[in-house]
Amino acid sequence: MKSTLRIACSRAHLQQVRDFVRNYLNSRSLPEITVNQVVLAVDEVVANFIIHANNEDETQFLDLELAFEKQELNVEIADHGDTIFLPGAHQSPDLRAYIREGRKGGMGMALVNRLMDRVEFFTRGNHTVCHLSKHLA
Known part of the structure; x- marks a missing residue:
């Protein structure tokens, strides 16, 4: 079963996204x-x-789609903005350096890569898509 949500690109909609995924x-x-x-x-x-x-x-706006296929959760986040957004390869950041420098930010995609089994960014036409998947026993 699939479920979809469309939101405008505003931080004000992040709670709606969290509630949608949680529900x-x-x-x-x-x-x-x-x-x-x-x-x-x-x-x-x-x-x-x-x-x-x-x-x-x-x-x-962004479109989110959640779907279960067998024992796998697939999440697709499609961006319909005017720019292509393909984050580079995310290696594990040097936490000691972050603490020493007092840096904030830059840890998010490393965390996403640890939480999910697969993280892929690609283009579809002139839009960016992120596909996340997680195997569920």
Whole structure:
């Protein structure tokens, strides 16, 4: 079963995204830790699309699609902005350096890669798509 949501590119819609993902996953009686991991990963990717790819332009929108196929959760986040947003390869950041430098930010995609089994960014036409998947036993 698939479920979809369209939002304008504004941080004000992040709670709506979190609630949408949580409700979808809770309806499948998944462990709370799994639900929290997926909610966090989706929230991070959506926030990156809103902030970095669309500069919080509320005339732009994102489409989210959640679907279960066998024992796998698939999440697709499609950006319909005017720019292509393909984050580079994300290696694990040097946490000691981050702490020493007092840096903030830059950890999100590394976290997403740890929480999800597969993270892919690609283009479809002139739009960016992020596909996340997680195997669920």
